[in-house]
Amino acid sequence: VSTTSGQRRAAIGATDSRDNTTARLLAAGGTILVGGALAIELSQFVLDIEFPFLLFLALTIVGMVMLYLGLDGLRHDLGARVVAAILAVGVLLVIAIPFVFVVVFGAFQTRGDLLSGPHVIPPRPTTVSLDQLLRIPYFERGLRNSLIVSATATLVTTLLGILGAYAIARLRFPGRNAVYTGVMVAYMLPGIALLVPLVAIFKGLRLIDTLPGMIVGHAAIIVPIVIWILIGAFETIDPDVEHAARIDGASRLQALRRAVLPLTVPSVVTTAVFAFVLSWNDLLISKVLYVSATPMLAPSIVNLMDPINRIEPQLSMAGLIASIPVITLALLMQRYLIRGIGEGAIR
Amino acid sequence: VSGVTQAAAPGGWLSGLPIRREQGAAAILLLAPTVIAFLLLVAYPVAYSILLTLTGRSAVAGALGPWRGLDNWARLGADPVFIQSFRQTLMYVVPSCVIGVTVALGVALVLNERFPGRAIVRAALLIPWALPPVVVAAMFQWFLDSRRGLLGAWLVELGITSQPPVFFQGVPGTLYMLVGIHIWKTFPLLALMFLVALQYLPEETIQAARIDGATRWRRFWHVTLPFLGPTIVAALIIQLLITVQLFDLIFALTGGGPGSYSTYNLYFYTFKTTFEFTDFGYGAVLAYVVTGIVVLCALLLTRGRARSLQLS
Numbered sequence: 001v002s003t004t005s006g007q008r009r010a011a012i013g014a015t016d017s018r019d020n021t022t023a024r025l026l027a028a029g030g031t032i033l034v035g036g037a038l039a040i041e042l043s044q045f046v047l048d049i050e051f052p053f054l055l056f057l058a059l060t061i062v063g064m065v066m067l068y069l070g071l072d073g074l075r076h077d078l079g080a081r082v083v084a085a086i087l088a089v090g091v092l093l094v095i096a097i098p099f100v101f102v103v104v105f106g107a108f109q110t111r112g113d114l115l116s117g118p119h120v121i122p123p124r125p126t127t128v129s130l131d132q133l134l135r136i137p138y139f140e141r142g143l144r145n146s147l148i149v150s151a152t153a154t155l156v157t158t159l160l161g162i163l164g165a166y167a168i169a170r171l172r173f174p175g176r177n178a179v180y181t182g183v184m185v186a187y188m189l190p191g192i193a194l195l196v197p198l199v200a201i202f203k204g205l206r207l208i209d210t211l212p213g214m215i216v217g218h219a220a221i222i223v224p225i226v227i228w229i230l231i232g233a234f235e236t237i238d239p240d241v242e243h244a245a246r247i248d249g250a251s252r253l254q255a256l257r258r259a260v261l262p263l264t265v266p267s268v269v270t271t272a273v274f275a276f277v278l279s280w281n282d283l284l285i286s287k288v289l290y291v292s293a294t295p296m297l298a299p300s301i302v303n304l305m306d307p308i309n310r311i312e313p314q315l316s317m318a319g320l321i322a323s324i325p326v327i328t329l330a331l332l333m334q335r336y337l338i339r340g341i342g343e344g345a346i347r
Numbered sequence: 348v349s350g351v352t353q354a355a356a357p358g359g360w361l362s363g364l365p366i367r368r369e370q371g372a373a374a375i376l377l378l379a380p381t382v383i384a385f386l387l388l389v390a391y392p393v394a395y396s397i398l399l400t401l402t403g404r405s406a407v408a409g410a411l412g413p414w415r416g417l418d419n420w421a422r423l424g425a426d427p428v429f430i431q432s433f434r435q436t437l438m439y440v441v442p443s444c445v446i447g448v449t450v451a452l453g454v455a456l457v458l459n460e461r462f463p464g465r466a467i468v469r470a471a472l473l474i475p476w477a478l479p480p481v482v483v484a485a486m487f488q489w490f491l492d493s494r495r496g497l498l499g500a501w502l503v504e505l506g507i508t509s510q511p512p513v514f515f516q517g518v519p520g521t522l523y524m525l526v527g528i529h530i531w532k533t534f535p536l537l538a539l540m541f542l543v544a545l546q547y548l549p550e551e552t553i554q555a556a557r558i559d560g561a562t563r564w565r566r567f568w569h570v571t572l573p574f575l576g577p578t579i580v581a582a583l584i585i586q587l588l589i590t591v592q593l594f595d596l597i598f599a600l601t602g603g604g605p606g607s608y609s610t611y612n613l614y615f616y617t618f619k620t621t622f623e624f625t626d627f628g629y630g631a632v633l634a635y636v637v638t639g640i641v642v643l644c645a646l647l648l649t650r651g652r653a654r655s656l657q658l659s
Contacts, residue, residue: 080460081461081462082462084457087457088457088458088462088464091457091468092467092471094531095471095474095475096471099486115500115501117500118505160381161381163377163378163380163381164378166377167374167377172370173371173374174371176374182390183385184649186385188641189389189393189642190634190638190641192592192618192637193393193396193634196396196399196621196630196631197393197399200410200627201391201395203410204410223381223385223388224385224389251361252373280479283479283599284598284618287598287622298479298481298595301481301482301485301599302481305484315489319485322479323479327474330473334473337473338473338543341476341540342544343543347585347588347589
């Protein structure tokens with residue numbers, strides 16, 4: 001083992017010592033190019049100079065290539081890291097600029113102030129659009145109904161999901177394969193395929209235009225997804241955990257609640273968060289299960305988007321309000337969500 | 348002695364039954380709510396929609412209309428809007444998959460390097476994923492609008508252009524604007540998939556390649572890329588599944604326009620036919636076409652995943 005690491009170090013050392021001067025020059029040149037281009041570009045916010053954007057782009061790219069080659073020559077992997085850090089800032093900007101400037105700053109500024117340029121610190125922030133927005137009856141009702149529907153749907157689907165997934169993952173019973181296949185097909189089924197007949201049936205049952213109907217509709221689409229993800233979670237738990245609890249005299253439900261569930265808390269909570277996000281973000285179900293009005297949040301935002309009558313700061317404020325719950329949950333649960341995404345369970 | 352055995356036996360009402368029976372009874376009790384919900388809300392509707400495809404328009408929307416046999420199915424081949432929507436579905440899917448997965452792979456490779464603040468960027472990737480699609484639509488409507496858009500106004504304000512540039516207009520242009528916004532919303536999910544996969548990249552292989560003097564590019568091409576192969580296939584199929592079911596952005600941003608049906612995809616056409624033109628019979632046929640495509644791709648994904656699991 002020591003020989004291998006010795007060889008490794010020797011090999012890496014060999015790349016380190018090649019052409020130190022050229023590397024230094026390249027790195028210095030790259031830094032000057034990237035830094036200079038950025039400085040000039042940013043100074044446009046303050047000074048009244050004009051600098052062609054394409055030239056800025058070209059300088060940055062050439063500078064980064066020089067920086068990469070130079071730094072990688074000086075110290076192994078340093079160039080890649082520095083260039084990756086610069087590119088990561090670019091990724092962050094692409095994600096954050098529309099959201100921060102349009103939704104967050106847009107919600108607290110007048111249209112004119114926002115149009116007068118990207119201000120890093122918004123001038124004259126105001127909450128006037130919040131007051132206006134909450135006075136629009138359909139928005140206020142939509143927000144309230146979405147909270148009720150999404151919370152209830154999350155609770156119901158998670159509960160049904162735990163019971164169903166546990167039975168499918170753990171118990172051997174006749175018809176298990178049929179249930180398993182049914183859940184899988186339902187999980188894959190596109191929402192519209194279910195909604196076409198569901199709306200037809202709901203019309204007959206007079207469930208259209210009602211909140212219970214809305215909750216049932218959301219649950220119908222989300223339950224198979226929740227079960228599918230939780231089957232995977234329960235299958236990773238060692239059956240012996242449960243056997244031990246059962247031998248100690250626990251009933252099956254007690255064993256599930258006291259022995260199995262505590263071990264799967266992260267999965268269950270992540271799945272619940274995912275169920276909430278699906279329900280909260282949904283437009284299609286909310287649109288088709290209510291015909292007479294727009295009682296849910298997402299359709300009411302579409303109403304606000306009307307190209308002729310839209311009032312942009314109100315739209316931004318509505319977007320901000322609709323984003324707060326899902327963004328908060330996503331950031332709180334990021335570790336588990338990322339793991340779920342990696343497993344392909346969460347989309 | 349008997350007291351001890353009793354205390355050590357599994358509890359619960361069903362514990363008197365033999366093991367196999369007990370499992371069956373427990374399964375029935377645990378699954379009952381789910382199975383009832385499933386039968387009422389999935390199986391029955393799907394069966395009902397088969398009937399819908401065989402009937403014409405009814406006076407009451409949603410009720411079964413007069414019997415039409417396979418007429419609704421026969422309409423597909425002669426329906427120009429169906430053919431256009433199908434073609435446009437491909438116009439959404441192909442760039443979303445190719446560009447989306449490539450960008451995601453690039454971003455994942457960048458975020459796989461070690462540098463300070465990388466956790467912040469990784470967390471930020473969850474923002475587009477979590478944002479409600481209607482908020483994304485509203486945000487970009489204001490950001491990119493050619494007449495009153497923010498980006499155009501800022502570019503003029505900063506002196507980068509003298510006129511607000513016109514982003515994506517007209518007939519194929521609007522569709523590609525939707526594709527761009529859709530990629531903005533979906534690349535983070537795919538990038539996170541790649542990032543998680545990269546954590547399982549065997550360090551020794553990379554080190555060995557490095558000792559052999561392989562350049563970064565060759566290490567990527569000969570080690571990292573083949574390792575990511577199954578993940579790339581999975582990412583392509585997941586992006587395909589998501590894009591075939593693209594609805595919210597179209598509904599909120601263009602409503603299917605401009606012109607006649609220029610940003611329709613099959614999913615949106617199904618929605619319009621069923622819920623706006625209240626032709627539930629033909630809508631159910633279209634829904635089956637969408638389902639066919641989606642289930643086929645999803646099965647490919649599970650097959651591929653099973654195979655990649657066997658390999659590892």
